[in-house]
Amino acid sequence: MAKAEHPSEQEGGAIRRRNEQAILAAAERVFARHGYRGASLQAIAEEAGLPKSNVLYYMGSKRTLYVRLLERMMERWNVMLDDISAEDDPAEVLSAFIRSKMQMSRRHPEGSRLFASEILGGAPFLQEYLSGELRDWVQSRAAVFREWADRGLMDPVDPVWLIFLIWSSTQHYADFEAQVLGITGREALDDDDLEDITDFLTRVVIKGCGVRHPTQTEAARGNHAHS
Amino acid sequence: MAKAEHPSEQEGGAIRRRNEQAILAAAERVFARHGYRGASLQAIAEEAGLPKSNVLYYMGSKRTLYVRLLERMMERWNVMLDDISAEDDPAEVLSAFIRSKMQMSRRHPEGSRLFASEILGGAPFLQEYLSGELRDWVQSRAAVFREWADRGLMDPVDPVWLIFLIWSSTQHYADFEAQVLGITGREALDDDDLEDITDFLTRVVIKGCGVRHPTQTEAARGNHAHS
DNA sequence: GCTAAAGCTGACCATTTGGTCAAGAATTAA
DNA sequence: TTAATTCTTGACCAAATGGTCAGCTTTAGC
Numbered sequence: 001m002a003k004a005e006h007p008s009e010q011e012g013g014a015i016r017r018r019n020e021q022a023i024l025a026a027a028e029r030v031f032a033r034h035g036y037r038g039a040s041l042q043a044i045a046e047e048a049g050l051p052k053s054n055v056l057y058y059m060g061s062k063r064t065l066y067v068r069l070l071e072r073m074m075e076r077w078n079v080m081l082d083d084i085s086a087e088d089d090p091a092e093v094l095s096a097f098i099r100s101k102m103q104m105s106r107r108h109p110e111g112s113r114l115f116a117s118e119i120l121g122g123a124p125f126l127q128e129y130l131s132g133e134l135r136d137w138v139q140s141r142a143a144v145f146r147e148w149a150d151r152g153l154m155d156p157v158d159p160v161w162l163i164f165l166i167w168s169s170t171q172h173y174a175d176f177e178a179q180v181l182g183i184t185g186r187e188a189l190d191d192d193d194l195e196d197i198t199d200f201l202t203r204v205v206i207k208g209c210g211v212r213h214p215t216q217t218e219a220a221r222g223n224h225a226h227s
Numbered sequence: 228m229a230k231a232e233h234p235s236e237q238e239g240g241a242i243r244r245r246n247e248q249a250i251l252a253a254a255e256r257v258f259a260r261h262g263y264r265g266a267s268l269q270a271i272a273e274e275a276g277l278p279k280s281n282v283l284y285y286m287g288s289k290r291t292l293y294v295r296l297l298e299r300m301m302e303r304w305n306v307m308l309d310d311i312s313a314e315d316d317p318a319e320v321l322s323a324f325i326r327s328k329m330q331m332s333r334r335h336p337e338g339s340r341l342f343a344s345e346i347l348g349g350a351p352f353l354q355e356y357l358s359g360e361l362r363d364w365v366q367s368r369a370a371v372f373r374e375w376a377d378r379g380l381m382d383p384v385d386p387v388w389l390i391f392l393i394w395s396s397t398q399h400y401a402d403f404e405a406q407v408l409g410i411t412g413r414e415a416l417d418d419d420d421l422e423d424i425t426d427f428l429t430r431v432v433i434k435g436c437g438v439r440h441p442t443q444t445e446a447a448r449g450n451h452a453h454s
Numbered sequence: 455g456c457t458a459a460a461g462c463t464g465a466c467c468a469t470t471t472g473g474t475c476a477a478g479a480a481t482t483a484a
Numbered sequence: 485t486t487a488a489t490t491c492t493t494g495a496c497c498a499a500a501t502g503g504t505c506a507g508c509t510t511t512a513g514c
Contacts, residue, residue, distance in 0.1 A: 038264030053463050123405040130409030138410050161427045168399035169392050178350035182357030183365050200388045208435025
């Protein structure tokens with residue numbers, strides 16, 4: 001008679017929800033810092049301010065806790081993936097793409113690092129996702145980019161390499177935060193810095209891919225190949 | 228009477244050198260995959276085909292083994308850091324910069340991932356290096372980039388963000404190899420792929436930063452601001 | 455207020471961890 | 485050949501690992 005347990009649904013009492021949140025937040029930090037193997041339940045429990053037994057009571061096992069975190073991160077990611085079409089303005093789409101990925105790095109640095117750590121380790125838990133869902137997503141975006149190139153709205157760059165370029169250069173500010181801070185000599189990057197970086201990346205990508213405004217070209221359809 | 232032990236010097240008999248090489252190679256793989264904490268001496272020993280005691284005999288401790296690997300990686304890195312001056316051709320320098328970093332990802336993927344893992348974890352062993360040596364290196368390059376911008380050889384982009392862009396987008400192909408392979412559906416990236424990507428990145432960066440050829444502008448000095 | 459469910463946690467377990475050591479085997483130098 | 489040095493490795497150790505469980509307390513529904 002009990003409701004079927006959809007793992008992604010948030011159910012249970014207030015206590016459960018509160019403790020689970022604390023554990024997930026703590027675990028995200030520890031896993032991000034030390035990787036799956038390197039993270040210990042003891043450390044996670046201490047970070048969450050709970051006894052180790054309690055962590056296991058709520059999460060069942062290290063494995064399921066880790067998987068839950070990965071799934072949560074993928075959900076956050078999915079939110080970002082609004083649909084685009086070849087009719088949209090390339091400059092705006094690319095700009096929004098860069099901006100939203102940048103904000104992901106800013107808002108969820110531990111989640112980003114957790115993801116990075118999983119990939120670094122060979123993606124043992126995410127291989128399926130990468131070569132399935134995510135691959136499809138990339139291919140569909142790539143098709144749109146290609147369409148833009150065909151219409152002369154941007155240079156005929158390889159769309160997949162372009163997506164990787166955007167991913168890597170934005171994710172960098174979460175994953176390599178320690179390096180960025182060490183080199184810039186800062187305590188932390190503030191909103192202005194992030195705005196600066198976002199502008200810079202947007203500018204370089206859009207200019208670097210020769211993105212043109214649709215009205216310039218598409219309004220004068222037929223008159224293609226204008227240098 | 229014993230020679231002073233410079234840790235970076237390779238000395239010792241043939242046996243020692245051979246075993247140390249095997250251990251270092253094995254350890255690099257395991258540390259890259261699982262991080263410092265997640266890597267176990269047992270796993271490293273098995274990967275090297277030696278008993279655990281033997282690993283400790285040669286390396287002393289997990290810590291020193293890890294530090295040795297980091298130092299080796301930093302040395303490889305230093306080789307790459309040839310000097311540049313404001314008199315050089317920006318396009319050539321940037322192109323060479325991207326190409327050499329790309330080759331680093333290709334030739335030493337495990338080393339790259341080891342480095343990434345160290346930074347991900349907050350750079351506990353490399354903080355000094357990052358905010359010292361490496362920071363100086365970045366600042367000196369940044370000065371050259373700024374000089375180029377002043378001379379109108381490229382857009383006035385923030386040189387540090389540019390360096391991070393190049394670092395991240397090239398390192399990506401080592402660190403996120405699992406993701407790249409999953410999404411492209413490939414077993415491995417071959418030399419042609421790497422050449423493609425290098426070309427793409429070079430093109431985007433150079434075009435995106437508005438890099439102009441010195442002869443165009445500098446030869447006609449004084450006649451600046453030519454659109 | 456009673457009862458059932460949910461929450462809590464210290465004690466405990468087998469295994470693995472990084473590291474030591476002693477004693478023997480192989481190599482090298484004389 | 486001999487003596488010193490280097491190499492090799494199984495046995496061992498205290499600490500930490502992920503996980504179980506029994507028994508307790510607290511909460512929620514009636």
